[in-house]
Amino acid sequence: MGEMGIGEGDRPTLLPDEVAAYELIAHGGDPGGLPVDGLLAAQFVAPDAHHPGHYIPLDPRVAGQRIIAQERAALERALSRLSEIPDLTDQLATHFDPHRYYGGPSSEFLGDKAAMNARIGQVIGDSSNELYTAQPGQPEARDPAVVRLGIARSQEVLARGVKVRTLYPVSAHAHAPTRAYVEEIIAAGAEVRLHSGPFPRMVLVDRRNLFIDNHVIDSETNAGWHVVDRSAVMWAREVFLMFWHRSGRWQDVAGASETVTTGRQRQILHELTAGLSQQQVGARVGLSNRAVAKELAALRDALGFETLYQVLAWWGGSPEAQLP
Incomplete structure (x- = not known):
């Protein structure tokens, strides 16, 4: 296939014969048999309504700015489509065997x-x-x-x-x-x-x-x-x-029947002494935050303590900390 002028393909240039045709038109002449389709498509020239077969030259800088704007818009559309491809393929992949x-x-x-x-x-x-x-x-x-x-x-x-x-x-x-x-x-x-x-x-x-x-x-x-x-x-x-x-x-x-703590309470205490917050412990041991708080409250009551800090201090020296 031969090359195509602006407006007819992907190439933002003019053929040599199209440049020669524009030169003739700009100087008031007739392009003769030279091609003008690319000039018309890119709006470098316009038909002369009063003289059929003749053309009026237009400012190429205005046409150039318009072509740049069109190419930028096309590029933005292409980039937008490209950005959607990973999400689309991930969505379809979940349904693929x-x-x-x-x-x-x-x-x-x-x-x-x-x-x-x-x-x-x-x-x-x-x-x-x-x-x-x-x-x-x-x-x-x-x-x-x-x-x-x-x-x-x-x-x-x-x-x-x-x-x-x-x-x-x-x-x-x-x-x-x-x-x-x-x-x-x-x-x-x-x-x-x-x-x-x-x-x-x-x-x-x-x-x-x-x-x-x-x-x-x-x-x-x-x-x-x-x-x-x-x-x-x-x-x-x-x-x-x-x-x-x-x-x-x-x-x-x-x-170990004489322990104060239950297995679940020891599990919670091990996580607390490892540095986790009370809210993080629940996710780690598979309990709700409310269940964790309930277990700790029951242990405080069993020990006769008022605060969690007292429980942890006791736990640090308790032989029960060695139990699983």
């Missing part, structure tokens, strides 16, 4: 609780070495059906000789259904510990499979991931063991 878009050879996206439980059950059913689980949620918030499923799975793998370790928050010890379940699987050979601070939810199977919560797709709050990348699985296993070795045995807490 998550298994294909977010997953890969080393990870699988599981879009809801049912899919997570099904895949976990399948992997645990084939386990032969170890099953490590970390359950940071408050026990009363757990789905009873999922808890029963966990009991059955633990009993099954223990019967096959699989090593089972489970990590709970200290508040789990005060929850009667969880206590009954834990005592049952401990009797069957499982190890259970209680941790006083926050820790991540995970399920590790045979050093080859890792199940974690979804932190990729914001809209999928009940989703999760099945990870089989060996380096990621083994790194997560080290994270689990780090929390495990800093946690207390369930049996040791069960024997």
